[in-house]
Every structure is written in C-alpha cells, then in structure tokens.
Amino acid sequence: MGFSDLRRTRSATNKFTKERIYVRTLMLSDLEACVALEEAAFISSERCPRETFSYRLKVCPELCFGIFTIRRSKEYLLGHVIATKTLSSSVTESSMAVATSRNSPHNPAGPTIALHSLAIQPAHQGRYLGSTLLQEYIQRMSVGGCVQRIALIARDRLVGFYERFGFRCNGVSPVKFGGGEWMDLVREI
Template sequence: MLEVTIRGVRPEDLDRVAEIEAVCFPPAEAASRESFKERIAAFPESFLVAEANGILIGFINGCVTNSSIIYDELFHSTQHHIPDGKNQTIFGLDVIPEYRKQGIAAQLMNHFIQLAKNTGRRNVILTCKDRLVHYYESFGYVNNGISKSTHGGSQWFDMTLIL
C-alpha cells in the first residue's frame, strides 16, 4: 500500500500544483498558475496536498464563502474568500492519473471535511459533472441539481455536505 502524506500547501508547491491541474482538467476548466498563486496566498488553510515518496500527486482546495452554492466568480478571484464564512467550497480534487483508484482522493476529501468541521463550517459545497455525482454522494453530499455555474463551458451539478 502506498504511503501518502496529507499536508497543507506551501508556496514552493505552486509549480507542481499547476502541473497537476493541467493534467487533471481540460484547459477551459483548469485554474492557471497565477490563480493558484493567489489561492495559496489567500487561503492556504483551505488547500491540502497529497504527497507520496516526496512527490506531490494530488490536492484539494477551495475558498470559504457565505454563499450556499459555488458561483463562477469564486473560481476567478480570491476577493470572494470570507475567512469566517459558513461554507467551505471545493474548487478541485485532483489526483494525477497514475495514482488514481488507490483511495488518495478519498483521503484528501476526508481530511478536507474534517478541516471544515474543525474550523466551524456548516457545509462543504462543490460542483461536479454528472459522472461524479455518485462518487460525492458516497461521502454524504446531496445533489441539489444542475448548477448555474457554466465554468469552462460545462454543465455542473451543485452538491452540499451538511456538517
């Protein structure tokens, strides 16, 4: 079994995080290196990475908001981050392909959920594609239907986990 360490992001992780995002998401949906630089600076406490054998292999991140849904502007500007907000968002749960199907995404998600609980959040919210609704439901998320988000020109579903 692969030994994985989940830890908080560090500024020096920036380039690797951007590389992983580019592998995991189509160009229209992937966050830019500049966006990750801003996220790491604005909400490092809501940004976890997975490391195996000293190599970053995945991450999970998102700002905090009082909104009950993710709206597109959240992806594009850290100015919408509300440190004492009630809802923890998830912008992305990324694991590079060669490390998938080993429970790493689940470890990241479970750590992130616990972090949200420990910091007094009421909900964790995310958007996902239809094919991933069932996966997130396995963590207790409820499908709230088609999202108003059109991020990257895709159709998304709003998901909520009540803590």
C-alpha cells in the same frame, strides 16, 4: 503532518514496496506542483489558472491540502484539494473568480467552503487517493465549527462519488465555468 498511511504498492520490478502516503497543508512553494497536477488531471477549459492557484495558496492555504509521497528523498504531489470560503451556500461564479484589485473571491468570514479542485495524478487514480484525501479534508474542516458546509460543482459522472461522502446533489449549477453543465453539490458539517 496529518494522515499517514503505509501502502503496499507494486514497484517497477514487480516487487511489493511500502509507500508512505500523507496529507499536509499546501504552501505557496507547492504552486508549480499544483499547476502541473491540474494540467495533467483536467482538460484545458476546466483548469485553474496559475494566478488563481497563487492567490488561493497565498490567502487561504489552511483550506488547501495535498496528498504526498516521498520517493528518492523528494516529496511528490499525488493529489490536491483547493478551496476558498464564500458567503454563499453553494459555489458561484463570483466564488470562482480570479482575484483583482476590486474583487477578492475568498471571504474569510464565509460559512461555506467552496471546494474548487479535487485532483489526483492520472497515473495514480484508482488507488483510493481521492477518497483518502476527501475523507481527511472533510474531517479536518469539520473540527472547530468554523464552517457550516462544503460546496462544490462536479460533472454528472462524479455525483455518486461525492454522495458517498455525504454530499447532496441540488441539480444543475448555474455556474458556466468550463462550459457549464455542472452539478451543484453540498455537504453540511
């Protein structure tokens, strides 16, 4: 299952409890949880559509991870990283496109991982889950030499967060998704 962590968290009764947090590859059966998380974490213009999630979880699940906990014997998605591979050295409009019969935005031979979504449930933000998930993701993607870099677009207010993980800001991205004004970030592997 990958990363495992026992965290002391405060329960509803104000007592500390141990919570098992782990990272695993996402599957198509996680589709509804991913869609719900995206709806909770992003404004509507910045959300990934259900069809795009379905495509990404079908064609490249090895690039998509979730951070989970178990409560009352049920797995609960706390956050996710969703990605594809591209031939470009950065995230482009075509790498983010919805798949059609003529267009497949994922290119398995691509040397770049286009990280499309890093999201944490709003109720669980501030617990370092995003940092934990991103660190684990970078570590896993760095093994095996299959990729040269991880690229993403982010709002200006998040640049510092990604720079702490070795991403370099290349200025404003030409991508117009969600109204544009994204910053282009790349981390070489």
